[in-house]
Amino acid sequence: MKNLLKIISVVALSILLSFSLSKEKKVVVIDAGHGGNDLGANRNGISEKEIVLNIAKKIKALNQNQNLEIILTRDDDSYPSLAQRTEKINELKPDYAISLHVNNSPRQSTEMKGFEVFFQDNEASKNLANKFSEKFKDSKVKTANLHILRESKTPTVLLELGFINNPDERDYLASEKGQTETAEKILSVINGH
Template identity: 45%
Template sequence: MKNTFRFLGAAVLVSILSFTTPDSKKRIVIDAGHGGQDIGATHGFYSEKQIVSNIAKQIASQNRNTEIEIILTRDDDEFSSLQERTEKINKLQPDLVISLHVNKNTKEEANGIEAYVCEQNEKFEASKTHAEELISVLSDNKLRSRGVKTAPMYLLKNAKSPAVLLELGFLSNANDRSYLSSDTGQKEIARKILDYLAL
């Protein structure tokens, strides 16, 4: 009888440990685009590299879900090439990569959020599904949906995991810029992404 209880106790312990190891977590890489001398889109004092870095940090800091591990490709104003980012991501073998960017257009009326995926990515179908769902979650009366598009972008093409690039809005549009540059807007975007990842 004692041996039976020992066996059951060991089985329960193994079961508990199997759900608390890092392997049981959903591993998500958040790639804040640009960095360092690569500023990205700008408008006045606002820069793409800073806005997406702020949102990436918000995603990491707001995450309270022990089943989700958030990994940032950069957590400061540093530059790394697309090849370096992609190699780092592939070593991590995440469940999903979300690359954050901000748009700009010579037409100030251009606005809204759009997602990009790459048909050459080996996980294209999964990438497309994630992109469609993220756009659905993130678009509202503040950021209108511009849909999901395909493009052979380096990171999207060479990532070995499902990968989505989000253009979160236009710095050249007054309404988008006001929302994207605000603390409230950045926190809301981060929370919506986390809510999606928790599904």
């Protein structure tokens, strides 16, 4: 009986080890939009390029999941071109890519607000967009003919995290608290998808 229990224990342990070793690591590319001389949207000394870079770096730093690798298209104030960003995504062949941006109303209205998710015209990208929409309440989900969505060969979404010309959203996204909370929400969607 003891030998049978030992054999069962060894077999069970072997199965568990082989399962954990065979589980592939998920790879997600985070693209912090703009950078370098391209400030992106900016108001009152606050620029989109800084906000999205800070959030991208926080997502990577907060990641505690051993089975998730976060790769950034930029981790400093550089400006990889749109072609370089999509080339990197296509070379890495991640599970999916997320491009971070901050919106700016063309009408310069301070009343425009909210989170928007743009996705490629495919089911995988749409499913990912819907997950973000569930996490960020009152968000809009739509397709768009944007370079990173058009040229990426992996499911990709572009997140507009809020409006820089809305003082409340700008102050929130520029704050340590707002950046950390936004990074945590994005990471929770990544871990749950």
